[in-house]
Amino acid sequence: MIPSSLEKTIQIDGHIGAVLAGLVSDARSLIDYARVECQNHRFTYNEPMSILSIAETIADLVIDFGENKKNRKTEMARPYGVSLLIAGVDESGAGLYQTDPSGHYMEWSARAIGPATESAQAMLKENYSSTMTMQEAEKLALQTLKNVMTDKINNLNVELCTVLVETKTFESRNPEYIEEIIKTLQ
Numbered sequence: 390m391i392p393s394s395l396e397k398t399i400q401i402d403g404h405i406g407a408v409l410a411g412l413v414s415d416a417r418s419l420i421d422y423a424r425v426e427c428q429n430h431r432f433t434y435n436e437p438m439s440i441l442s443i444a445e446t447i448a449d450l451v452i453d454f455g456e457n458k459k460n461r462k463t464e465m466a467r468p469y470g471v472s473l474l475i476a477g478v479d480e481s482g483a484g485l486y487q488t489d490p491s492g493h494y495m496e497w498s499a500r501a502i503g504p505a506t507e508s509a510q511a512m513l514k515e516n517y518s519s520t521m522t523m524q525e526a527e528k529l530a531l532q533t534l535k536n537v538m539t540d541k542i543n544n545l546n547v548e549l550c551t552v553l554v555e556t557k558t559f560e561s562r563n564p565e566y567i568e569e570i571i572k573t574l575q
Contacts, residue, residue, distance in 0.1 A: 397409050397410075397413075397548060398561065399416070400550075401423045401424055401475070401559075402438065402443075403437070403557070403558060404478050404558065405440060405475060405552065406477065406552060407423075407473045408502070410471065410503040411469075411490070412470040412471050415471040418469070419488075422447070422450055423446060427443065430442070437479060437557075438479075439481065440475060440479050440486060441486065443486075445494065447488045448488050448494040451468070451489075451491075451492040452491070452492025468491075472487060472489045473487070473488045474486070474497075474500055475487075477552050478552050485497045485500060498519060499517040500513070505538070508537050509534075509536075512536060513533060516532075523551060527549060527570055528570055528573065528574070531547065535574050543571065544567040544571065545564065549562040549566070549567050549570075550562065
């Protein structure tokens with residue numbers, strides 16, 4: 390398998406990204422829908438869409454999977470099998486929301502999704518602080534992954550993305566940057 394074909398971090402708009410856990414094909418459908426909604430919002434209102442509005446839009450689509458809406462091309466025959474963490478920066482500041490297959494969305498300060506959610510979440514709860522620097526948060530994210538992943542963590546099996554408050558820009562960190570942080574982990 391080609392590692393780049395298994396991306397689990399995806400940019401939605403210039404100021405928003407998402408991480409997925411579950412069926413990648415379902416996530417791509419939701420992300421494509423969110424991208425179109427972001428562009429429609431920008432075109433209509435001449436401003437970027439808020440993080441909360443994107444989370445609500447995705448949750449609405451997920452909860453309505455069996456209904457045939459006039460503005461949708463197809464109807465989904467089964468529930469979406471994916472959870473998303475949606476992170477970004479808008480006029481309200483930084484935001485982090487989780488959507489799940491039931492169509493619910495929740496706001497978080499720090500959150501983990503995926504197979505080892507419970508242990509990762511416990512580590513985040515113990516170590517996360519709202520006063521952390523970006524470098525400290527990146528290190529905590531990778532330390533959490535190192536502690537819960539069954540495979541040894543390296544710059545090819547993890548991805549790291551940020552959306553800085555100052556720039557409001559989604560950025561993927563390169564493998565060399567990730568490797569430097571991994572070297573500092575305990």
